[in-house]
Amino acid sequence: MKYKLRSLTFLTLIITLLLGITPIASAKTRQSHIIDFIYENHNSDESFGISTQDTANAIEIIDHYNLYLIEGFL
Numbered sequence: 001m002k003y004k005l006r007s008l009t010f011l012t013l014i015i016t017l018l019l020g021i022t023p024i025a026s027a028k029t030r031q032s033h034i035i036d037f038i039y040e041n042h043n044s045d046e047s048f049g050i051s052t053q054d055t056a057n058a059i060e061i062i063d064h065y066n067l068y069l070i071e072g073f074l
Contacts, residue, residue: 035061035062038058
């Protein structure tokens with residue numbers, strides 16, 4: 001009985017850990033959300049947002065993470 005309870009406890013613990021790790025591993029990072037948002041707000045005249053400050057901030061973030069999109073590549 002003692003070994004049965006121990007193996008059941010370990011099995012429950014392993015299942016709980018695996019179910020907890022799965023959403024963490026498949027989640028998008030904050031960096032990914034920021035980059036998606038920036039490129040979704042990319043204007044046709046090669047600017048970002050409404051003002052030149054928006055464009056400067058977007059380019060700074062893109063440069064910081066080294067995430068340049070190449071047209072036709074993705």
